[in-house]
Amino acid sequence: MAQLNLILLGPPGAGKGTQAERLVDDFDLAYYATGDILRAAVKEESELGRRAGEYMERGDLVPDEVVVGLVVDRIERSEAQDGFLLDGFPRNPDQARTIDDELSRLGRQLTAVLLIELADGEVIRRLSGRRMCVKNGHLYHAEFDPPKREGVCDQDGSRLVQRDDDHPDTVKHRLEVYREHTSPLAELYEERGLLRRFDGSRSTSEVHDHIRASLATLRLESEL
Ligand code: ADP
Ligand code: ADP
Secondary structure, eight states: OOOEEEEEEOSTTSSHHHHHHHHHHHHTOEEEEHHHHHHHHHHHTOHHHHHHHHHHHHTOOOOHHHHHHHHHHHHTSGGGTTEEEEESOOOSHHHHHHHHHHHHHTTOOOOEEEEEEOOHHHHHHHHHHEEEETTTOOEEETTTBOOSSTTBOTTTOOBEEOOGGGSHHHHHHHHHHIIIIITHHHHHHHHTTOEEEEETTSOHHHHHHHHHHHHHHHHHHHHO
16 A cells, blocks of 8 residues: 655644544544654653753753754654654754655655644634643543543543643743744745645644545555
8 A cells, every 4th residue: 555654733732733643543544743753762861852841841942952853753753654644853954854755765754734823813823722641641622522531531531631831821932942943844845746735724634534544545546
């Protein structure tokens, strides 16, 4: 079957993680979210976590030399041979070049970049209500997608918490960082014919239907 080598792009809170949870099941993709990997490292107090933590707390990008190796290592894993979904990487043009170089070294290429768009005002509403389970990172929203029992994950029963960097001042800064460093990637991928745009203001299931239809078409096309 044709590979789906995919990148999820979009501002914080656009719904990347929420959609990834669903797409990974639909298409059987290896899923790598650099934010999740880094948060786990901070929690473990590993060397990587110590190097990344202060940047994450401020909402700044963690330096490339800390992040790039994490992704390169994972794309080479056997579980990612049939396709992968990267969430939160690349976040600047240098990281985008790294992915290209790494894939061409492996004789592979990107299939598509899925951009989930969302206006700034909505980002703030999404992130101020975001809740995440401590065990597996399952996502909820206090208003838009509440758990059945307050503060408890429906899927694994663990505690729900708010991320430290989801407080309003840090969110504003993360949006600036996105605009300056990450959003130029959309144009870059558009020029290469890889970009697919999705309206992140629609309901979770509508966004999911749109992305799934687009990926099903891409897979069919690549098999022809
Ligand atoms: P969101 O999903 O809300 O956009 P993430 O979970 O992807 O946020 O990222 C949280 C933080 O982890 C970022 O603010 C940044 O400090 C760090 N981070 C994640 N991915 C990268 C990356 N590719 N390069 C640099 N820093 C990153
Ligand atoms: P990202 O990974 O892009 O930072 P998340 O997937 O973590 O974004 O979503 C941010 C918050 O918004 C979460 O609380 C999630 O439950 C909620 N959310 C995600 N998609 C939608 C949607 N389409 N409509 C309403 N709320 C959503």
